[in-house]
Structure formats: C-alpha cells, structure tokens
Amino acid sequence: MSSPSLFKAKVIKNARLNVEHFILSVRPEGIMPAAQPGQFFMLGIPGRLDPLLKRPFGYFRVKEDALEFLYRLRGKATAIMSVLDAGDEVEIIGPLGEPYPLPKPKKVPLLVAGGTGIASLYPLADAFGGEALILYGGRNSDELLLTEELRGICRVLGLATEDGSVGVKGTVIDLLKEFLAGKNKNRHVVYACGPRGMLKAVSELGLEGYVSVEERMACGIGVCLGCAVKTSTGHKRACKEGPVFRIGEVVFE
Amino acid sequence: MSKRLEVKIGKLTLKNPVMTASGTAGYGAELSEFFDLSRLGAIVLKGISLKPWPGNPPPRIIETPSGMINAIGLQNVGLKAFIDEKLPFIKKFDVPVIANVLGTTVGEYAKLASRLDEAGVDGIELNVSCPNVKKGGIAFGLDLKAFYKLIRKVRGCVKQAILIVKLSPGAPDICEFSRAAEDEGADAISLINTIPAMEIDISCRKPSIKNVIGGLSGPAIMPIALRMVFQASRAVKIPVIGMGGIRAGEDAVKFLLAGATAVAVGTAIFVNPRAPINVIEGIEDYLKRFNVEKVSDLIGGLQL
Numbered sequence: 001m002s003s004p005s006l007f008k009a010k011v012i013k014n015a016r017l018n019v020e021h022f023i024l025s026v027r028p029e030g031i032m033p034a035a036q037p038g039q040f041f042m043l044g045i046p047g048r049l050d051p052l053l054k055r056p057f058g059y060f061r062v063k064e065d066a067l068e069f070l071y072r073l074r075g076k077a078t079a080i081m082s083v084l085d086a087g088d089e090v091e092i093i094g095p096l097g098e099p100y101p102l103p104k105p106k107k108v109p110l111l112v113a114g115g116t117g118i119a120s121l122y123p124l125a126d127a128f129g130g131e132a133l134i135l136y137g138g139r140n141s142d143e144l145l146l147t148e149e150l151r152g153i154c155r156v157l158g159l160a161t162e163d164g165s166v167g168v169k170g171t172v173i174d175l176l177k178e179f180l181a182g183k184n185k186n187r188h189v190v191y192a193c194g195p196r197g198m199l200k201a202v203s204e205l206g207l208e209g210y211v212s213v214e215e216r217m218a219c220g221i222g223v224c225l226g227c228a229v230k231t232s233t234g235h236k237r238a239c240k241e242g243p244v245f246r247i248g249e250v251v252f253e
Numbered sequence: 254m255s256k257r258l259e260v261k262i263g264k265l266t267l268k269n270p271v272m273t274a275s276g277t278a279g280y281g282a283e284l285s286e287f288f289d290l291s292r293l294g295a296i297v298l299k300g301i302s303l304k305p306w307p308g309n310p311p312p313r314i315i316e317t318p319s320g321m322i323n324a325i326g327l328q329n330v331g332l333k334a335f336i337d338e339k340l341p342f343i344k345k346f347d348v349p350v351i352a353n354v355l356g357t358t359v360g361e362y363a364k365l366a367s368r369l370d371e372a373g374v375d376g377i378e379l380n381v382s383c384p385n386v387k388k389g390g391i392a393f394g395l396d397l398k399a400f401y402k403l404i405r406k407v408r409g410c411v412k413q414a415i416l417i418v419k420l421s422p423g424a425p426d427i428c429e430f431s432r433a434a435e436d437e438g439a440d441a442i443s444l445i446n447t448i449p450a451m452e453i454d455i456s457c458r459k460p461s462i463k464n465v466i467g468g469l470s471g472p473a474i475m476p477i478a479l480r481m482v483f484q485a486s487r488a489v490k491i492p493v494i495g496m497g498g499i500r501a502g503e504d505a506v507k508f509l510l511a512g513a514t515a516v517a518v519g520t521a522i523f524v525n526p527r528a529p530i531n532v533i534e535g536i537e538d539y540l541k542r543f544n545v546e547k548v549s550d551l552i553g554g555l556q557l
C-alpha cells in the first residue's frame with residue numbers, strides 16, 4: 001500500500017448537491033495519491049487556528065485529474081469547507097487507514113450505506129465493476145445522493161428513507177432485513193458505512209463482512225491515540241488499524 | 254552541518270533545540286513516514302508505564318477554540334514491549350531518544366527509570382503532571398514533599414541517561430517545584446503539560462469526552478506556557494524545555510527568549526506531521542533575519 005503524504009491542493013470546484021451536501025474537487029500539487037476504497041484523507045485549511053485540526057473524509061473518487069470528497073455540512077470545519085472556491089488552497093494528509101478487503105471469490109458484495117457513508121462505498125462499488133448490490137438509506141430524499149450514478153455502477157440499488165419520500169419507508173436496516181429474508185446470508189460479504197447505530201444494527205445480524213467507523217480524530221496518522229475504538233481485543237486506532245473493521249471486532253455499546 | 258542551532262541539555266548535545274512532545278509522536282514509526290527523524294534535536298516518545306495500560310474509554314478528544322482537550326489515559330504498550338519492540342526501531346535513527354515515564358508509586362518510577370537507563374535511552378522524562386490518570390502521576394507534581402522524595406529516588410537509578418522532570422501547570426508554585434527538581438539533581442525540567450479542562454455537548458447535555466475532564470493543549474495554552482517557562486527558568490540554572498502550543502519558528506523563539514534552552518512541539522504535529530521541521534527551519538530563518546549568530550544567544554534573551 002502506498003504510504004501517506006502531506007500535500008497542498010487547489011480547489012477546482014465545490015459543487016453543492018443540495019442544502020447540506022457537497023462534492024469538493026481538488027487538484028493535488030505533485031502526483032495524485034493512490035487511494036483505495038475505505039481509506040481516508042485528513043483535510044484542512046493551512047494556517048488556521050480555529051478550527052485547528054484537520055478533519056477526516058473518505059476517499060470518494062478521482063475524476064478528471066481531481067481528487068473528490070463527498071461531504072455533509074456538520075459543524076465548524078465543514079461550514080468553512082462549504083464556502084471554498086476554485087483556486088483556494090487546502091492541505092491534505094493521506095491516503096490513510098486500512099481499505100476494505102476484497103471478498104473471497106464467489107461471494108456477492110452487499111454494500112450497506114447510511115447517509116454520507118455512501119462516500120466511501122461509492123468507489124468500492126465502482127471497484128466491483130457492476131457486481132455489487134447496494135442498499136442505501138437516509139432520513140429523506142436529500143440524504144440519498146447520486147442515485148442515478150450509483151445505478152450505473154451496481155447490479156441492484158435498494159433505497160430507503162425514513163420519511164418515505166424515496167424508496168422503502170424505513171431505515172436501511174429495515175431494507176437489509178427485508179432483502180435477506182429467506183435468502184442464504186452466506187452468499188454475501190457485507191460492507192457497511194454510516195452512523196454508529198446503523199453499524200451496530202448491521203453487526204447484530206450475524207453477517208460476514210466489514211464496517212467502517214467514524215470516530216473523532218485529531219491526527220489521523222496514528223500518533224495521538226484519540227480515535228480509540230473498543231474491540232474484542234482491546235482499544236484499536238480507527239485511523240490506523242481501521243477505519244474498516246471485520247464485523248464482530250468492534251464492540252458497540 | 255553548522256553548529257549554529259546546537260544546544261546542550263546536561264551531557265547531551267542536541268543538533269537543534271526542537272523535540273517532539275511526549276504523546277504526540279507515538280514511538281516514532283508513524284512520523285518517520287513524513288520526515289527523517291534524524292533531523293530532530295531529540296525525539297520524546299509516548300509515556301510508558303510498567304505494565305501495559307488500556308487507556309480511557311472513547312470519546313477521548315474534543316477540539317476547542319485553537320486547541321483540543323484529550324483524556325487518552327496513557328494507553329501504552331508497557332515497559333517490556335517498549336524495550337523489546339519499540340526501542341530498536343527508533344534507535345536506528347541518529348537522534349537522541351527520550352523516554353517519558355509514568356508510575357503510580359515511587360517504586361514504579363524507579364524501576365521504569367533504571368530499566369530504561371540500562372536499555373540505553375538518552376534521556377528519561379518523568380511525567381508527574383498527567384491530568385488523565387487516576388493514581389500517581391500528577392499527585393507527585395502537586396505535592397512538594399512527595400515530589401522531592403520521588404526525584405531523589407529516581408536520580409539514584411539513572412546513571413547514563415539525562416533526567417528530565419516534566420512539571421504540572423497546576424503546581425502550587427512553579428518556581429518551588431523547579432528548584433526542588435534542580436536540588437535533587439535533575440538535568441532539566443520540562444513544561445508545561447496539558448491544563449485540566451472540559452467541554453460540554455449541549456445537544457445531549459453531556460461532557461464531550463467520556464472522562465469528563467481532560468487536558469487542554471495547542472495554541473490556546475501558549476501564553477500560559479510562556480509565562481510559566483519564563484518564571485521557572487529564572488528560578489533554576491538547569492535547562493528548561495518549553496512547550497505548549499508551539500506551531501512555528503516564531504513561537505519557539507518566544508520560548509527561547511523567555512528562558513527555554515529547548516522546545517517541544519506537540520499538538521501542532523496532529524495538524525501537520527512535519528511541524529517540528531517547520532519549527533526548526535523557522536528558527537533558522539529568524540537567526541538569519543535578525544543576524545543572530547547562534548541559537549544559544551537567544552536563550553533567556555528577553556529584554557525587560
């Protein structure tokens with residue numbers, strides 16, 4: 001795996017998908033880092049004191065010589081990101097963390113995304129060359145992003161919204177349970193990314209596969225021990241041993 | 254290489270006055286992917302205890318204006334794994350290695366210090382100022398009598414390495430503790446450790462970190478650190494290693510002027526893993542710009 005580097009990048013575009021969601025496209029100074037699905041980057045504005053720390057964002061894709069991140073407005077840092085313009089400079093560290101492992105032959109990849117969890121699963125679906133099944137849930141239609149593009153890179157796309165505005169009414173867990181009903185679970189390898197509650201629920205279904213966790217991070221490179229995740233074998237670093245963990249490894253409380 | 258940046262801490266000569274701060278550089282391996290560790294004045298490694306410690310339950314960190322609060326709780330691999338698995342890697346670099354230790358009793362500190370001394374580290378930093386562990390540690394940094402006893406005992410165990418005592422910003426009188434460390438034979442003192450602090454998440458009315466209270470670090474604490482380094486360095490003749498919020502050469506120069514002989518870069522590494530290198534280069538720039546012959550000319554050079 002390629003080792004991480006620290007680099008500056010110029011914003012090419014910061015496209016607003018809807019009220020809360022954006023795609024940031026940046027062109028790295030120097031060579032394009034070779035990231036794998038599941039890995040992430042720490043992104044910040046150089047020289048700023050508040051927010052001071054960089055923030056983690058999943059590797060989404062490389063398109064037209066630009067490294068892209070799909071992000072949602074949350075707090076301080078993402079608010080500042082949302083007003084970045086073409087030409088602005090950002091500072092990035094990456095690629096970081098362990099990627100999603102690829103499935104054993106003959107198992108069908110089943111991707112389970114909640115909200116912005118789709119950001120790291122999108123390139124994974126792409127890597128499976130149209131073979132993956134995707135189940136994708138959000139609170140409302142605004143949280144289901146890029147559904148047309150997703151349809152083009154997977155075998156089946158199942159959608160769920162809590163308000164019922166698109167797809168099945170309910171959570172992505174409801175959708176997953178419905179999908180699995182009467183089927184042989186062992187045919188699939190699950191890859192899940194989304195809020196903690198969703199990952200916990202996925203982990204309780206006795207499936208084989210992986211979850212990608214979102215922990216607060218200070219450094220992203222493994223030196224601060226701030227991103228500890230409780231696992232069956234003690235604390236592990238989400239940024240180094242993770243963010244992708246085998247289902248059953250993370251102890252959700 | 255020019256000796257312009259050289260400083261001395263006890264019998265150790267550092268090629269420049271910039272170190273990592275304990276707990277912000279791990280055991281060196283991760284940072285080595287971002288720069289050549291041999292460029293550092295010294296590397297100070299993550300604190301270790303006699304037995305491995307699991308650390309505090311998450312969440313352990315929260316960002317606050319111009320800083321962050323952490324309650325890692327000294328998660329570490331323990332003395333044996335440190336010597337067997339971590340030390341060999343870092344010893345390959347041409348850089349003085351300083352181990353940071355934390356015990357719950359005088360006996361534990363003594364054992365840690367003598368074993369590390371035998372294992373060939375260049376320096377031992379006694380952490381008597383960690384706000385995040387329940388027993389020991391900071392208790393020694395706040396109680397002058399216990400502090401004297403601890404330093405005396407440990408001094409007797411350390412033959413080869415230099416002995417550094419890391420002071421608590423909560424010490425009732427920083428000058429008194431600094432003098433106590435000097436009296437008992439410490440080669441240097443370092444300060445400041447993080448400042449006890451907290452943050453609240455109003456959306457769920459809970460503390461932002463599980464441990465409720467953690468230690469504040471980063472640029473937010475720099476003016477306090479600078480004041481304490483100034484006071485401590487006037488109280489003693491041994492070198493002072495200053496830290497707290499240093500990000501750039503200019504910050505380091507302030508600490509040197511206040512009286513520090515060397516500085517450590519901590520939280521800034523999280524923002525930019527190459528921060529210690531930026532600090533070294535920033536100090537060099539300052540020397541050139543202001544026509545200062547060597548860095549040691551800056552130490553305590555504050556004009557009052």
Ligand SMILES: Cc1cc2nc3c(=O)[nH]c(=O)nc-3n(C[C@H](O)[C@H](O)[C@H](O)COP(=O)(O)OP(=O)(O)OC[C@H]3O[C@@H](n4cnc5c(N)ncnc54)[C@H](O)[C@@H]3O)c2cc1C
Pocket residue numbers: 040051055056057058059069070071072073074075076077078079116119120213214215216217243315452453454455460461
């Ligand atoms: C590996 C990884 C990959 C990620 N990938 C993506 C991605 O691709 N796209 C994406 O949109 N996001 C992603 N995230 C999440 C993203 O990092 C966060 O949304 C971002 O850090 C938010 O920063 P902010 O400053 O805008 O929000 P902050 O102000 O840091 O707030 C973010 C959240 O932190 C909590 N918080 C804030 N302040 C406090 C407080 N005082 N006390 C307690 N809790 C508090 C709140 O729950 C808040 O909603 C990823 C996270 C990880 C770990």
Ligand SMILES: Cc1cc2nc3c(=O)[nH]c(=O)nc-3n(C[C@H](O)[C@H](O)[C@H](O)COP(=O)(O)O)c2cc1C
Pocket residue numbers: 224225226274275276277299300301323325327353380383419445446447469470471472474496497498499517518519520521
């Ligand atoms: C995440 C984290 C972990 C730390 N761990 C230790 C430690 O193990 N031992 C120690 O003596 N100090 C520890 N410190 C304190 C730092 O070494 C330093 O004294 C303090 O953070 C102030 O410097 P800064 O503002 O540059 O970070 C830690 C600090 C942080 C932020």
Ligand code: FES
Pocket residue numbers: 216217218219220221222223224225226227228237238239240
């Ligand atoms: S974020 Fe610092 S160790 Fe993971």
